[in-house]
Amino acid sequence: MNQPISADAWVATSLGDPVKVLERQTVEVRPPGPNEIRVAVQAFCLNFNDIDIIRGRYTTLPLEPPFVPGMESVGVVESAGLGAEHLVGRRIVGIPVMAFGGYASYAIVDAATALELPDWISNTDGAALHYPFHLGWFALRERGRLQPGETLLVHAAAGGTGSGALVLGKALGARVIATAGSDEKVAFCKELGADHAINYRNGDWVDEVMDLTYGRGVDVAFDAVGGDVTVQTFKCMGFNGRHLMVGFAEDITLEDGDYLTPRPIAYGNFDLCGVCLVYVTDPVAIRRTLGFNWPARSAGLDAHAQILELIRTGKIRTVVGAEVGWEDLPEALQRMESRLTTGRLVVTAGA
Ligand SMILES: NC(=O)c1ccc[n+]([C@@H]2O[C@H](COP(=O)([O-])OP(=O)(O)OC[C@H]3O[C@@H](n4cnc5c(N)ncnc54)[C@H](OP(=O)(O)O)[C@@H]3O)[C@@H](O)[C@H]2O)c1
Numbered sequence: 001m002n003q004p005i006s007a008d009a010w011v012a013t014s015l016g017d018p019v020k021v022l023e024r025q026t027v028e029v030r031p032p033g034p035n036e037i038r039v040a041v042q043a044f045c046l047n048f049n050d051i052d053i054i055r056g057r058y059t060t061l062p063l064e065p066p067f068v069p070g071m072e073s074v075g076v077v078e079s080a081g082l083g084a085e086h087l088v089g090r091r092i093v094g095i096p097v098m099a100f101g102g103y104a105s106y107a108i109v110d111a112a113t114a115l116e117l118p119d120w121i122s123n124t125d126g127a128a129l130h131y132p133f134h135l136g137w138f139a140l141r142e143r144g145r146l147q148p149g150e151t152l153l154v155h156a157a158a159g160g161t162g163s164g165a166l167v168l169g170k171a172l173g174a175r176v177i178a179t180a181g182s183d184e185k186v187a188f189c190k191e192l193g194a195d196h197a198i199n200y201r202n203g204d205w206v207d208e209v210m211d212l213t214y215g216r217g218v219d220v221a222f223d224a225v226g227g228d229v230t231v232q233t234f235k236c237m238g239f240n241g242r243h244l245m246v247g248f249a250e251d252i253t254l255e256d257g258d259y260l261t262p263r264p265i266a267y268g269n270f271d272l273c274g275v276c277l278v279y280v281t282d283p284v285a286i287r288r289t290l291g292f293n294w295p296a297r298s299a300g301l302d303a304h305a306q307i308l309e310l311i312r313t314g315k316i317r318t319v320v321g322a323e324v325g326w327e328d329l330p331e332a333l334q335r336m337e338s339r340l341t342t343g344r345l346v347v348t349a350g351a
Pocket of ligand 1: 046047048049131135156157158159160161162179180181182185224225245246247248249250251275276277278336337338339340341342343
């Protein structure tokens, strides 16, 4: 077990368009180090961040080709490093070390992020669970302090993380206003339970949101789009509202942009809340080394138990937009980048 193992993988051979630069290869996957596990992968989902990483514009974790992209894995723990031995043989969903290496039949996963999957959850549902629902839970409850009866605005609500926030927001008792980029996606948001859904690429969606809230504005906004959508969202935040800065699907380089001015926030009397979810064993060490505040694994285990209970009792369901064949992975990323996908795209891998 303490040996490298051969794996079928998609490799980014250079930085650029995923359809052009991804190549199917056999790679060697190293043995797991301390607090790491090696997972025989059964399924994984595609993340929008994967596209930014493959295109070389994700400056948080810049990677030099060749590398195997992929930041989530579902599978059975085949071997473990020191401190993670208790996970061997368990079926888990987790984040590969440094958020790459997931597009492969074996992956090295950070044990701090490994969450066990009960027998009654399929690999596909397990792969569609982590970011949509853990991120939604962390964003809406921990950062957004969402209360039953409050109004929640979810942008890109037909997408992967957005659909999770929509479904979870409803289960937490909020009135949900969803936005999405096409009329088909708007209809999909309504199917998922949105109280109102707006095509935010047509007309003045800010006025629509203000009308729907009788001029008060929303209590919480889940914003994984960024850019102009963020600037416009500030115009519809209610008194004591919480704007959740979750992502930058519009343009990841805006993470370091200077397009936000303090005035609408100061005069708007709402909170601007950063949201970044990575479960870690030692949050203080991360604060000291990287300067980030990341939640503890113990919080992740607690959230996992509560999310699983919501799924088991039918109060929420995972949103799988498509199951993608191994061969079709690059084209699926292309569809995601072109805003043509809904929910999570799940790839099944035979280890
Ligand atoms: N904070 C965290 O810890 C964390 C964790 C995971 C992911 N995220 C963030 O969540 C965001 C969404 O990730 P995801 O994997 O769930 O993707 P996704 O929502 O499935 O896809 C991205 C969606 O963003 C919308 N969008 C708006 N402007 C776009 C543009 N210019 N190009 C492409 N799409 C655009 C599109 O929906 P419409 O067509 O409906 O507009 C698209 O479907 C990413 O920015 C990611 O960084 C954050």
